[in-house]
Amino acid sequence: MAEINLKITTDIIVRFISDSIRKNGFTNGIIGVSGGIDSAIVLDLTVKALGKDNTFALLMPYRTSSPESLSDGKTICDKLGVNYEIIDITPSIDPYFEKYPTDNKTLIGNKCARERMSVLYDFSERKKALVVGTSNKTEILIGYSTLFGDSAAAFLPIGDLYKTEVIELAKYLGIPDPIISKKPSADLWMDQTDEGEIGFKYEILDKILYDMVDLRLTEKEMIGSGFKKEDLQKIQKMITGTQFKRTMPPITKIHNRTVGLDFRYPRDWNK
């Protein structure tokens, strides 16, 4: 993978955050801080763009969340001087599963992700702050997110950075080491790790995604440079199978002009 210029990348993202907030008529941004590296750097970059007084953080643990996640979340907020609120989502989650019990961890994880989204958007209105998303390019491409959950945001400042680039950027920004060095985890259940769940180390996954997507290398070329055919096919399947998470739901065409098809306006319309 090509190295990226971290100084310029930081500069562009900070400008993008500032521009996105301003052109939508806001001055504040709100971020769900998990204690992980993605939300830590988005918080840092948002503070750089808007100032600490215009940046709010929400820490939203569930009863099974690791205590370390909460303390790391507090650490980054304190380091950046950002006001935060801790909202335990357990009372919103557990009554539902008491009525509709399940052992399926994905169901519980998705429910938690959507509850966090719901709280974030509630606070977005309360604080008059736009929700700044924390999805990175790796998870967007393989669809490693909960639809209408953690992927929901007004804009995505690090959405074109692979996870390994996020880690490099975190070091450059001086994010505290425990946040950088711990194993990335969605923390949707105990001992969950991203790499365990996805089935690939980020280092390999990002190299494959970069070659496939950014360099448009063919499968033959990639096998020639040492990647395994079955890995490439697995990853291609992840990308293809999760395209629905990256697009608006299709509308069947009836009239002359249909939203999303030939009613074509930019999001920044008149801004």
Next chain:
Amino acid sequence: MKARIIQFSPALGNIEANFEYHKLKIIDAVKDGIDLIIFPELSLSGYQLKDIIYDISRERIDKVLVGLMELSKNIDIVAGLPYEESPGMIYNSVIYFSEGEIIHNHKKVQLPNFGIFEEEMIFKAGENFKTFRIGNLNAGILICREILFPINAYLYFLQNTDIIIAVSNSPHRGMGEDGFSSHKLWERLGEVYSINFHQNFIFCNRTGFEDGIGFGGGSFYAAPGKGIVKMGKYYEEQVIDMVINKDDIRRSKISSNYLRDEKPDIILKELNRIIHG
């Protein structure tokens, strides 16, 4: 001649707000004794117009054109806008205003239509690279992707231009260790055209974001025989002033006269052979 580049971020689709911004900058430039003020490609409309283009009526455009003609009584103006020549026939135009009139309207010939670009969806392509006069200077206009085809600048070169005004809406892309590779596209050709084609080459690019796409700025002035002599900042709104000196062209040609040594008749013969066999 004193020229000024306005590197800025237009509001997408809001031509009235953009006109007001142009007006403020034009009034400032007149106060500062500037002869020519240059705004980027589609400076009055923004870039990713999609269906907005059909909502910008000819009446709205006409009002802006009249406003700029009026302002051009005191200063020459280069501005970009979607120009609807006849109903539904819309060009990506860059217009030169001077002494209360439209002196030249260059309609973009090469419309990019790949990746993030979809200009052929909304614009009709222009068909020529004609020159016009700015006082004692012979001038030509290039718009964004046109700059990247050296044959276009060559056509102006053969028409003995002294100045090429090149305006752009170039999105930055291709991040690497040294930053975005897209900046180099323009700077490389600015060096070539100013040195090998003896041109005063003015590159005016916009800044800001539209739907996540960032525009890189990095406007510059390259002097005949010298290459880039004045470089603007990347990403930031900026005003960049320069002085165009016609004598630089003569000096550049004396030093190594590429125009005199050109063989356009041979080029034409070869083109005929290549195209028609």
